[in-house]
Amino acid sequence: MALSNNVIGAINCLAMLLSIPIIGTGIWLANQAENSCVSVLQWPVIVIGVGILIVGIIGIVGGFWRVAPLLIVYLIGMLVMIILLGALVVFVFMVTTRGSGHPVPSRVYLEYHLEDFSGFLRHRVHGPFKWARIKACLSSTDICAELNQTYHMAQDFFNAPLSPVESGCCKPPTECGYTFINPTYWISPINTAADIDCLAWNNDQSELCYSCDSCKAGLLASLRKTWRKANVILIITLIALICVYLIGCCAFRNAKTEEIFRRYKQGYT
Structure with a gap:
């Protein structure tokens, strides 16, 4: 069980680290000279990144210190964060599909x-x-x-x-x-x-x-170009986050199964 808890804690560390590129993307958006005049996308990105960071910390504490309720909070909270990030990725993709420039003769x-x-x-x-x-x-x-x-x-x-x-x-x-x-x-x-x-x-x-x-x-057009670049980072991070989350779910299930068998064996000794 201790090994399983350590594995879960290590996996949750990865989830927490994945918040860094998301927060960094939000900060990058906020510091774009032309796009800083329209504050739209950077704040949802930063809020989701901070949310993933907080949920990841909860998962680390629950994993390394064997606090099952915190692990449940982590699993539910991270699922919510993944859904929110996925919704944001789809939204950005939808609103930036149009808006290409037009060529001008001799220009x-x-x-x-x-x-x-x-x-x-x-x-x-x-x-x-x-x-x-x-x-x-x-x-x-x-x-x-x-x-x-x-x-x-x-x-x-x-x-x-x-x-x-x-x-x-x-x-x-x-x-x-x-x-x-x-x-x-x-x-x-x-x-x-x-x-x-x-x-x-x-x-x-x-x-x-x-x-x-x-x-x-x-x-x-400048916003569209910047948002599409940011969305590439968010998509890659989302895929990595889903993989880490699924691995964490499997590790948590294995840990619970191991705990059940351990108690079962103790009951017959």
């Missing part, structure tokens, strides 16, 4: 349309109050200003692999026909009726296209 960078994204993501930037806060956050960064230091010629800029936020927020849509002066200063639009964002563009460096739907779409 390397892509442009993004708000209607391409899932309703959940669009809701994150919908409404004047929400976007006013996000806009203030984006405009306070150096995302667009850094483009002026990097690209001085129009062709160099057109051949640049811009990030979604740079493409959506720092320049007007290509179909408007603006003339390039520098990455954040454009004049003489040819077709202001091509897109509502054509009239929203402003050469004021604190405005630019931060009020454009293309900026909202660019931010969502």
